[in-house]
Amino acid sequence: MSTVFNFTFVPWFRSVAPYIHTHRGKTFVVGLAGEAIAAGKLQNIAQDLALIQSMGVKIVLVHGFRPQVNEQLAAKGHEAKYSHGIRITDEVALDSAQEAAGQLRYEIEAAFSQGLPNTPMAGSTVRVISGNFITARPVGVVDGVDFKHSGLVRKVDAAGIRRTLDFGAMVLMSPFGFSPTGEAFNLTMEEVATSVAISLQADKLIFLTEIPGIRIDSELPESDDNPIDTELPLDAAEKLLASLPPPQKPTDTAFYLQHCVKACKAGVERNHILPFALDGSLLLEVYVHDGVGTMVIDEKLESLREASVDDIGGILQLIEPFERDGTLVKRDRTEIERDIHQYTVVEHDGVIFGCAALYPYPEARTAEMAALTVSPQSQSQGDGERILKHIEHRAKAMGLESIFVLTTRTMHWFLKRGFQQVNPDWLPEARKRKYNWDRKSLVLVKKI
Template identity: 75%
Template sequence: MSVVFPHTFVPWFRAVAPYLHAYRGKTFVVAVTGEMIAAGKLNAFVQDLSILHAMGLKIVLVHGFRPQVNEQLAAKGHVSRFSHGRRITDPVALDAAQEAAGQLRFEIEAAFSQGLPNTPMANATVRVVSGNFLTARPVGIVDGVDFQSSGLVRRVDHGAIRRAIDIGALVLLSPFGFSPTGEAFNLTMEDVATSTAIALQADKLVFMTEVPGIRENPDDPESAIDTELALADARRLLAAWPAPAKPTDPAFYLQYCVKACEHGVERSHILPFAADGSLLLEVFTHDGIGTMVVDEKLESLREATPDDVGGILQLIEPFERDGTLVRRERTEIERDVSAYTVIEHDGIIFGCAALYPYPEARTAEMAALTVSPLAQGQGDGERILKHIEHRAKAMGLESVFVLTTRTMHWFIKRGFAQVDPDWLPEARKRKYNWDRRSQVLVKRLF
């Protein structure tokens, strides 16, 4: 029997409580590759998904079957053929796809039916519903290539899916669709998942994939994973990359994440199935794992211009008056306005922060982080912080620090750690106000 340590378990459980409240009743479309199932990860993943289901999330699960179809074709002595990153589905391949889908559906339903004592599935009741929710059309002939029975999603019966998940069922979709004349079409898991997420206006679209996410430097396979990409940045990456030909290409899943966010899905994720519990890590930890693409309407999150000086002054003045912020003169803000990041909604600045680099110490100070009381609790502070971190990384800096007298816990929750004021760069230490006794907190960026 495992030992529970209250001094670690209780704080951890309380720390995830905000996520439990935030996600209850939300709709997630989760797509798993056939490679994940072939790697023997299905049971552990189903246990994690069942936990989310028990917490009140509404879940649609879409499975892929690329390696399983390849295996069926090899057994039949038939060669797998692909073009434009898509399978050419001739009659033999269609047979193989139907057999693979039937087998995988059986395995997935069996996994959700487990209930052994002393496992995460004990006392779990997950009812799996599947059916002909997808109407499809043929891909047709592209650049002279006849894709035969390969198809694209024409329509998702989102009303029927919504009714099923609203009564507590988990909907399972295979990558198959049918035409009004009864023809079967082999679809891609990515197309099915994206189309379903858009049709449902899901809160999240999650791809469990063979790639770890999008790297900060795509040309360096050892560079860190970019845990959050604004939609505008994701679009720029796609425009700079060649068209993806296979699932391990960086742009392969990113193109579907972008499409989903462009059509109303606020957040889409690329997660590595190789990391145990990656779905739980993404949902219940602040930084998550893999890459999240966010539709933040970035026209409202930007670097400041001289026209913003008045709005910044109006925003920070009440916090200067009550002592939360150090007072700054208008001339100082005018001089440093390019250091500021602002959030603007309908022409009004609701949040700001400034970044002052100390290149010789490989660090930078984030100052004047402020969010209007009218917008607090909506995540604007975190969005500004993330933008400031990206700016600092782009400068090649290793850390960001803040000086605060009242908001220490907010920063600690977001990865900052307290240090002695002697840690400060020499130039900043000379300006440190020992009477104010501000706490110094640092966040490492690499």
């Protein structure tokens, strides 16, 4: 029994280690929907956040309280009113929001204070500090609707939040802000989390939500393997958002997506939408390669693009050492020049640091990814994975169902990223005719 455990635990722990190193010292802003707390998920989420913090991540937690406020209103015989997807906060609703926020902060602080033996919180010390970090202004009157005590973020005290994080504490924020005259405003969790992430230039903005993520091809039937898009480039996210009606409720596709797009455009590189219904979704998203939710990412930040003729020299210079040692099959300049528009490159400061080519076989609903190369200077920084994701998106856009690679030395890298080995006879007929049986390349396939 213990031997089996060792064989499963050790490779798993080793595979997680690079992500632990990558995220140490980074800042995550986590927006926790009030529905997650109402669903009884707080205890496990608190344990996961404590674990992430223990591995060197600085965390700002912004809680929502939509269902809790509605519960308080119902107890007072008062109806919850919304417009434009925002609560209309009258005096009764403001009182209810303050009561709900006080109760929730008590519950959240209690959840982070538990250190029972034989639990994930054993031996942990999580200092949770709150403060008046948000200056707010009223929403005012929009399209004839007076939003009363509902507000918008005017300013974030980023310096104060950073000092608190540097002290080693987790910052807890309620969706409240105050005007310079001391007037309280009810804000939305989503706007507070987004504004804080932008002000801090956080490394991640993460929403724990009622939805599993985003599907850009909503017209297509869902597959059990991939019901959502795990990575959504900013331009695709913007196009999707432009095609959707203004969101009215949290389950609308545009509701969280609009905030991810806003943060991404303002410099927050990674923006995630995760389902709170899946136990451990935070850990799976942060420490597992493909994650479990949708991540909106600005590919321009990665200098990831399709190649042009001006890149031929850089590609040749990049792949030549790998051709010389036999890792790659040799390609001459004429072949690369002919196929240049099949290539994707990663460029930093005018230098090509990575590339790959995509050769489609539409009749077989598949494509070959060839010449995947990353400079030794930038290996282990994720460029290979970014190129792979970009190639997958290109193949998906062509309506293909899989991609395949031929390799003699890098099988394990591909296996870790969802590829499976198949017999060379699997290859499309046109590719099989060009297969070099003397080289004995392994054939690996990934469904997309």
